[in-house]
Amino acid sequence: MAFDGITVAALTHELSDQLTGGRIAKIAQPEADELLLTIKTPQGARRLCISASASLPLIYLTEENKPSPMTAPGFCMLLRKHIGNGRIVGISQPGLERIIQFTIEHLNELGDLCRKQLIVEIMGKHSNIIFCNGEGMILDSIKHVSAQISSVREVLPGRTYFIPDTMTKHNPLKTDEETFASALREKPSSLGKALYTSFTGISPVAAEGICALAGIESERTAGDLSDDQLLHLYRQFDYYMEQVHDGRFQPVIYYNGNTPKEFSALPLPQYPSDTAREFSSISQLLFEYYQTRSTQTRIRQKSADLRHVVQTSLERNRKKYDLQTRQLNDTKGRDRYKVYGELIHTYGYNLAPGSKELTALNYYTNEEITIPLDPTMTPAENAQKYFHKYNKQKRTFEALSELIQETSDDIHYLESISNALDIALTEADLAQIKEELIQTGYVRRKFTKKKEKLISKPLHYISSDGYHMYVGKNNLQNEELTFSFANGNDWWFHAKGIPGSHVIVKTNGDELPDSTFEEAGRLAAYYSKNRGSDKVEIDYIEKKHVKKPNGSKPGFVVYYTNYSLMIDSDISNIKSVQD
Structure with a gap:
């Protein structure tokens, strides 16, 4: 979900209500591209986090504090000098731009009342925090943008601040019916794209939501619509913008299982309402959404080295x-060399010296066959040559068959590690995966005085019928669940023939209802390589029939009789338990 102008409007409305009139008590810069302001208001002290990170720009009210560097950066020192103890007299958003402007009053060194502006631009990789004087001249910014970096706008001390050109987009808060119709009809693209490319601050998801409100498919073009349909679309658009203008926001996050999928300052009708969670504050929503996403991003970054090890080993094994498969295919014709040798022994006694071939009846197929001969060899030597070739290819076939199975097992194992990295949620999960790779020889152990403590636990769900279901997040957990935690009559689930988690359903001696089987199957599908598929084949069996071969890698099991079901991988309605 883009941090669009509508979200910024909700933030501006909330910040204006809570911070206008407040005094800036503390200014910290915990990261190179992040500010943390402590603002004293009549309702108490509030913390405002502002991040201009290229990967995760955002601004929200928070109760969390962050440690700051021992020496404050220059930008932080400048802000402390100018607006420390300053009073926020206004918070505004120009149009529906992704920009929030803080107007701050303070006393200068001579005791005169002055105004400064702190401008926050939430624009993806171009995000910035810019500090200007009352006349709009840039005093400094958290990121300096020179002409070598951007030919559109320099952001440097001494330059005049201006809002970047938004490609002549219209202000949706001041759009009438005629302008709306004209803007859409000028675009040959789909309605959804025409909306977000014609009007400032509207993201693709919001554009799709406006179309859904009107009951019109976003893939259609404006040329496909009648005048009445276009008028209906405008009225829904105008109603949507009226809510923004009046500050009637309803912050909501839509989930896919436990993962936040989208967020919005206003409801999005294209998503099921039963996957929605409403918030009373846009700041709470952003903290919840981006904390989860930030955790996922951090885990992704921290797992990069492990992913590299796994991917390199996978490519090498593939x-x-x-x-090995090509070499094995070369041995497919080995049996004919044995037949050649036998036929030469049988019929070669009457061959003339120097013969280049032998034509004889193949008593295995009752067909005539022609066998090439080396004219410099005797029939016995020719037969011996073919027997030697047969035996060599036979030994090669036997050795390669074993090696191919080992390589195939290694590939399957590494794919299971890759799947475990995809579903890792915490640093403890990564530590456990690393420990497994150390045990299996893919990563060398570093000897340190401090030993890592592994506190990663399996995922825990409860079925709609009240049965507890557990999901291993890696092979060590899979093995622990299956062979230590589960009882013989508990049920074991796994996606058929692909890397995935072991799922254990505790039966407590009961016969499980069909709905619990289906929910456990969905968990096995979701936590497998085929996550997102509409149909995943799942094997399930009582745990007592699952065996582990001696010497096999962690998580590898065998079973010979099982049931199967085809199921989707949607787990949004399965209740998760936080242990």
């Missing part, structure tokens, strides 16, 4: 498998 190349090895292809080479």
Whole structure:
């Protein structure tokens, strides 16, 4: 979800209500591109976090504090000098731009009342925090943008601040019916794209929501619509913008299972209402959404080294498998060399010296066959040559068959590690995966005095019928769940033939209802390589029939009789338990 102008409007409305009139008590810069302001208001002290991170720009009220560096950066020192103890007299948003402007009053060194502006631009990789004087001249910014970086606008001390050109987009808060119709009809693209490319501050998701409100497919073009349909779309658009203008926001996050999928300052009718969670504050929503996303991003970054190890080993083993398979295919005709040798022994006694071939009846197929001969060899030597070739290819076939199975097992194991990295939620999960890779020899152990403590636990769900279901997040957890935690009559689930988690359903000696089987199957599908598929084949069996071969890698099991079901991987309605 883009941090669009509508979200910024909700933030501006909330910040204006809570911070206008407040005094800036503390200014900190915990990160190179982040500010943390403590503002004293009549309702108490509030903390405002402002981040201009290229990967995760945002602004929200928070109760969390962050440690600051021992020496404050220059931008932080400048703000402390000018607006420390300053009073916020206004918070505004120009149009529906992704910009929030803080107007701050303070006393200068001579005791005169002055005004400054702190401008926050939430624009993806171009996000910035810019400090200006009352006349709009830039005093400094948290990121300096020179002409070498951007030919559109320099952001440097001494330059005049201006809002970047938004490609002549219309202000949706001041759009009438005629302008709306004209803007859409000028665009040959779909309605959804025409909306977000014609009007400032509207994201693709919000554009799709406006179309859904009107009951019109966003893939259609304005040329496909009648005048009445276009008028109906405008009225829904105008109603949507009226809510923004009046500050009637309803912050909501839509989830896919436990993962936040989208957020919005206003409800999005294209998403099921039963996956929505409403918030009373846009700041709470942003903290919840981005904390989860930030955790996922951090885990993704911290797992980069492990992913590199796994991916490199996977590529090496896949190349090895292809080479071994080609070599194995070369031994497919080995049996004919044995037949050649036997037929030469049988019929070669009457061959003339120097013969280049032998034509004889193949008593295995009752067909005539022609066998090439080396004219410099005797029939016995020719037969011996073919027997030697047969035996060599037979040994090669036997050795390669075993090696190919080992390589195939390695590939399957590494794919299971890759799947475990995809579903890792915490640093403890990554530590456990790393420990597994150390145990299996893919990563060398570093000897340190401090030993890592592994506190990662399996995922825990409860079925609609009240049965507890557990999901392993990696092979060590899978093995622990299956062979230590589960009882013989508990049920075991796994996606058929692909990497995935072991799912255990505790039966407590009961016969499970069909709905619990289906929900456990969905968990096995969701936590497998085929997550997102509409149909995933799941094997399930009582745990007592699941065995672990001696010497096999963690998480590897065998079973010979099982049930199967086809199920989707939607777990949005399955209740998760936080242990």
